[in-house]
Amino acid sequence: MRNVQKALVYGLLLVGCVISLLPMVWMVSASLMETGAANQYPPKLFPERVTFEHYRALFTRLNLGRYLLNSAFIATTVTVLSLLINSMAGYAFAKLRFRGRDRTFRFLTLGLVIPVQVSMLPLFLLMREMGLINTYWGVIIPGMASIFGIFLIRQYALSIPDDLIDAARMDGAGEFRIYWSVILPVVRPILATLAIWTFLSTWNDFMWPLIVLSDDSMFTLPVALANLSGERVQDTELMMAGSVLTTLPVMLVFVLLQRYYVEGITMGSVKG
């Protein structure tokens, strides 16, 4: 009975793995196929002849290297800056006493229910006034502080023992010094999670960069890919190569750092 159960469970898990991975496998496989090979009947799962011509085309004719750099630059900048800003705010909401602290925090959490699209139109007009349309900063600035990030850090920071902080204060350390040298090392796990989360969502962000960036030299990968797909919908293999290039970096980041990421999510939800 137990063996049947085991076989059933493993069987279902295997089916799940196939479903999860098949589109990705086909994506990589089609990107290596010769032009036109992906559009045949019956469809093939693996290429008959492997070719890198589409990747070559993407990097030479279609400038995808530039878009890759753009995505990397923007995602890294947002991650670094937002870690700093969100952790400062999250720590302060958790541990520092100041007037109106809890009321302000409650007001902030209300913002979590507002879909971000509500702000997009006036934000676009505001950025136009500030001359930030079609600039990297126009994409970076809205991502620099996030209510969700502050929430996550505050949640974690609440569990820091007060004695730790008081001891440092009694030693004469200034508030920023305490934050930098005492708090940050302690909240390292949630920082790692937030860093990965921010990097992933900034890299994958589509709607706002689509709206703000009009010069194609500044496109991020998702925007460039959508632009390319509007034109080249017939070139299956080329589009798949573009998709691989867009997805691969974040998948690598995730797979290498997944332990921190998973810890953070499960912690945040269970504590929540």
Place this chain on the structure above:
Amino acid sequence: MRADRLRRSAFGSRAVWLLLSATAVLSCSSGRGADDVTTLRFWGMGREGEVVAELMAGFHRENPDIRVRVQQIPWTAAHEKLLTGFVGGAMPDVAQLGNTWIAEFAAINALEPLDAWIARSAELSAGEYFDGIWSTNVVSDTVWGVPWYVDTRVIFYRTDLLSQAGYDSMPRTWDGWVAAMHAVKRIAGPDRYAIFLPTNEWAQPALLGLQNGSTLLNADGTRGAFSEPSFREAFEFYLSLYRDGLAPPMGHYDVANPYQEFGRGFFAMWITGPWNLGEFQRRLPAETQGSWSTAPMPGPDRAENGVSLAGGASLVMYRDTDHPEAAWKLIEYLSRPEQQQRFYELTGSLPARTAAWEGSDLATAPLTRAFWEQLQHVEPLPAVPEIESIMSRLIEHSEASIRGGTSAADALAALDRDTDRMLEKRRWMLGRARERP
């Protein structure tokens, strides 16, 4: 340890950030480059946008101090990119603009008026273009664009099916046309049709209305004129084609592969544009190649009234350009008859300049001469910015009649109501402009 790794990675990423931001700052000053090279930004759409880059080599040779950077935008995103670019202040110097959008961009002051440039130019003038096409670029007596390629609708038809029905050429009047369609239908039977009129396209009812003398909107484009007799008669004619079983009550999406259907005789006629010249040759079954041709639109009572839509795209110069002379040179270059000719060969998009037609066999070749004839009788849609929204409403209301049973009078009354509502802002603005000194 983990702390060091994180701190090191934070530090490392900061170094990367500094490096990249330096690169970004440096790259931000693009467009100016060396003092003696002017960089022009050109936005092209669709296939034309892809191909135009090939034409630039010749331009660069002639003008070594100008370099053109072509950016391609898919048609699906073109309208929003153009407007978003305008609002955000990130416009190109020269762009390809569909001529139904010219009124809109002129209304928001995005374009540079070209009258003075054209007057001074030795290379081009209004007389060298099809009249109907040229007038699509004129709004409020100012010329805003130079036509680049043209597009109009003619009838593509199966010559064999038509001759089986007893006709060796397409009739030139509505009555003759309907008689031919009935003859084809009699042979085709209840499961097939004479003509494919996709219910979700506005081109057909619009051009029939224009043929019957309707202007679609009133004189200053502030109210709908769809309930007027000139449009109503044309609309009822359009509906009768479905009612009498001559056209299937289907939209584009209902016919999976129209080329296949045309090939197997599901319908014998199809009102469509020049892009299908190439598509027909590529996609029709082999047996049908050679059994199809094109013919100009029949008119309500005379051949000359068989007008069609004046479509296509123009080259426009944006008002904020820093390099108007260079931009104008590019426009002139792309308008040369040889470049128009070459452009046609590369894209299949018909040249706007009549010299390009006369200098080649386009005006006389069996498949394209229908377009040559038709282009002598084309009319623009009303030049109001809201026209595209109004046309999509036309689709909705005509579908309600074709498939939902609404009477023509009710559908057109509803269309007029919608149109009036959409034009309310325009009425208000024109009213204000009249009040101001």
Place this chain on the structure above:
Amino acid sequence: MSRAGWYFVAPALVLIGIFFFIPVAGSLLLSLTDFDIYAIADRGNARFVGLRNYADMFGNSVFWIAVRNTFYFALVGGPLTVAASLAAALLINARVVRYKSFFRTIFFIPFVTTLVAVAIVWRYLYHPQYGMLNYALGWFGVAPIDWLGDPRTAMPAIIMLAIWKNFGYNMLIFIAGMQTIPSELYEAAELDGAGAIRQFRHITLPMLAPTFLFVGVITMIGYFQLFAEPYVMTAGGPLRSTTSLVLLMYEEGFRWWRMGAAASVAFILFAIILVWTLVQFRLQREAA
């Protein structure tokens, strides 16, 4: 001490205030005007019109289609995604399974991928002639389906993509929740002769109730904001069958520059999400 706290939160508050809350308030204001392309050229061309945008929206058939589509997506896709996540979590958490973290990683990979990229991949998988899905269905004798070209199947196709992409995230949360259930409860139940299904119904489900609420709320909030999939795969078609509220807002605002109308759609969406979230909380509390 009181001041230091403000210095710490100031950067975040300033950024969120200027680049989020103020635009949200601006949206409300915008929705009460007829701000459009004419107003971009000259701000004097914008007029205050009160609630007319909302009235026009409620009279616009495309708006109601978008509402219907958005609810269809959320109310069908949401529960299916949660169910898939629960199933995956149960499988991984089963005692007989080793290499849990391996399976967990694999199931999570779809969530990490870039939506635009996978939407493009799935568009090809859905191809009526050359797509893998129709090919696989062909083995079971199913005729080819024009997934993205048929108005009846386009939204289900997008729902399938959404389930595939998102089930991993909720799965992690369910696993975390399940791991807090004491194993003694299961052991006791087994001694009492309860089978797997009864254990699930009487132990797992009740103990996961708060997790269900959390997962349900965040999934629905996310799904009401459907945009990228229809934008990339179907452009809101065929026949408007995949036009969501956010896609409608995008079209009205950035394609036609009817910004007043677009802002009204955004606020209606906000109201829908708010009401729905409150309803969900209420229902859960009453069920508990």
